[in-house]
Amino acid sequence: MKIGVLALQGAVSEHCKVLNKLGHEAINIVSQHDLFGIDGLIIPGGESSTIGNLLVRYCLLNPIIELGQNGLPIFGTCAGLILLSKYIEKSNQHRLGLMDTHVIRNAFGRQFSCFEVNMPIPILGSIPYNTVFIRAPYIDKVHEGVSVLLSYENKVIFAEQNNFLVTAFHPELTDDMRIHEYFIQKVVSR
Ligand code: GLN
Numbered sequence: 645m646k647i648g649v650l651a652l653q654g655a656v657s658e659h660c661k662v663l664n665k666l667g668h669e670a671i672n673i674v675s676q677h678d679l680f681g682i683d684g685l686i687i688p689g690g691e692s693s694t695i696g697n698l699l700v701r702y703c704l705l706n707p708i709i710e711l712g713q714n715g716l717p718i719f720g721t722c723a724g725l726i727l728l729s730k731y732i733e734k735s736n737q738h739r740l741g742l743m744d745t746h747v748i749r750n751a752f753g754r755q756f757s758c759f760e761v762n763m764p765i766p767i768l769g770s771i772p773y774n775t776v777f778i779r780a781p782y783i784d785k786v787h788e789g790v791s792v793l794l795s796y797e798n799k800v801i802f803a804e805q806n807n808f809l810v811t812a813f814h815p816e817l818t819d820d821m822r823i824h825e826y827f828i829q830k831v832v833s834r
Contacts, residue, residue: 648673648682652698654690658816684717684831687724696738719827725810744787775813
């Protein structure tokens, strides 16, 4: 499969490495032209307001919204989760707004800004998954059509809606490739 990774800012190369390990081609997306022919797209972590501004500056915001509305599988991690959300607490930053979710940025407090938790994720089986959080957001409200795949302390941190998948944590920073594999399954079954 040919998977685009939005490469304007943030944890880009880590996603590309996982995709390559799984035997897929990773395409860095920096212009509208790069979107041609991709089977799926990853929006990485970083600073969501900066990535939003760059999406506008590089004329990528509307083309990606359109591809998402037409069914392109899109996987957002951390800042990517924020950018995919329709509602962002106290912010009017640019966004893709493709998921019916309401998110809170930097939501785990200063003391817990970076941390890891090992926990099982039901859709991935019983082997625990190491979730890595870096100034992470969480989803505090999901609207109809959104499936919650994992919560931590009553905060939604992994969800999906049709062709969209989001995590508040960073699956690209662990050796466990199960979440990327899950996304690839969505791409293949499209
Ligand atoms: N705190 C960042 C934001 O609000 C997200 C952090 C991340 O992607 N690791 O955009």
